[in-house]
Amino acid sequence: MDYPALERAARREAAAELMRHAVSELEQVVSGRLALRAVRHPLGFICLPILRDGPRGVCVHVFGGSGAAGQPGPPEPAPSVPQVHSHSWDLTSTVLYGRLGNRHMGVYEETVKPTHRVFEVHSDPSGVDELRPTERLVRCLPGVERTSVRGQTYALPAGEFHTTVLPDDRPTATLVLGRTRPGRADLSLGPLRAPGHRMVRRTCDATQTARIAASAVRRIHEPESPAAEPPA
Numbered sequence: 001m002d003y004p005a006l007e008r009a010a011r012r013e014a015a016a017e018l019m020r021h022a023v024s025e026l027e028q029v030v031s032g033r034l035a036l037r038a039v040r041h042p043l044g045f046i047c048l049p050i051l052r053d054g055p056r057g058v059c060v061h062v063f064g065g066s067g068a069a070g071q072p073g074p075p076e077p078a079p080s081v082p083q084v085h086s087h088s089w090d091l092t093s094t095v096l097y098g099r100l101g102n103r104h105m106g107v108y109e110e111t112v113k114p115t116h117r118v119f120e121v122h123s124d125p126s127g128v129d130e131l132r133p134t135e136r137l138v139r140c141l142p143g144v145e146r147t148s149v150r151g152q153t154y155a156l157p158a159g160e161f162h163t164t165v166l167p168d169d170r171p172t173a174t175l176v177l178g179r180t181r182p183g184r185a186d187l188s189l190g191p192l193r194a195p196g197h198r199m200v201r202r203t204c205d206a207t208q209t210a211r212i213a214a215s216a217v218r219r220i221h222e223p224e225s226p227a228a229e230p231p232a
Contacts, residue, residue, distance in 0.1 A: 001025065001051045001058060006177055010092045015151035018094045022060060022175045023220055025050045029213035038062075038209040042129065042199035043083055043164070046212055055089075055180035062216055063100065063172040084116070084140060084163050088184035091156040091176060095148045097219045098172025102154065103145040105161040107189070110139035114192060121186035127201040131188060140189055150224050158184045173216050 001021070009017045028034035029048065039047045044063070051058040084105050093100075107116075114137035122130045140161070147167050148154045156162060158181040166172055204212065 003051065003053060003056045003058065003177070006058065007092070010094060010153050010177060013094075013153045015094060015153070018153075018175055019096060019151075019220060022096055023217055025058075026060065026213045026217045026220075030210050030217065032206075032210070036209065037206070038204040038212050039127070040202040040204065042201065043085075046204070048209070048213060048216075055182075057089075057176075057178045057180075059176045059178070060096070060213075060216060061093075061174045061176055062212060063098070063166055063174075064169060084161055084189040085121075086159050086161045086187045087156065087178070088158055088186045089178040089180040090158050091178055092153065093148075093155075093174045093176045094153045095150050096173040096175055096216070097150050097222070097224060098170050099147055099149050099167050100172050100174060101145050101147040101165045101167045102156065103163045103165065104143035105163065106141040106143050107138045107161045108141070109136070111137050113139070115139050116189040117192050117194065119188045119190050119194075119196070121188055123186070127203060129199045129201065130196065131190065131199070132196045133190070133194065137192070138189070159187075161187075161189070171219060173219065 006018065006021060009021075025034060026048070029036060034050070036049055039049065041047050041061075046062040048060040048062070049057070050060060084107075116138050118134045118136040118138060119131040120134055122132060124130070145165075146154065
């Protein structure tokens, strides 16, 4: 996969080209030519890690609509309260089908009346995410929510706090490009007195992975309902 070419296509918002790339990679997963395993993320989506190349990565994220065996049903119970977090990498994401909302959150240093503590997220290759409390206390205020639909591309720079939601719970998938920024950490907001804790990313087997990828390809080829199309 040509990462620079994908970046250029994303900057041009060349949705058809990006979708062709996504379908090509997913079809290789279905056939077994691309050996990878889908991962169930604690934030409530399934990640298909298409490319890992130093600081650069490409994934397909699947929200809803693919259960443990690739059949209809949520992939992972979503948190009851969307988790406010920021990445250590710049994210550029194109919606392949469905709708995805991102609410930007204002996070301000606050020691007198803080609402949250900042946690650093340390991810181990074994699939364990360790959330370590820091001394940083903040106040978090909700900002603007922007919803992207099929064919639209959005960007989230490293360090920008946000939450991700499915506006109408319909199955959704995105093609995600990521570029790690040196010196950045993955961060999450949590309760003021919460201790450190761990979350586990569960890996799907080959059959589950192929079924999830096949379901995504099928949905990419299906026409969207009018409600999910971008406004004229």
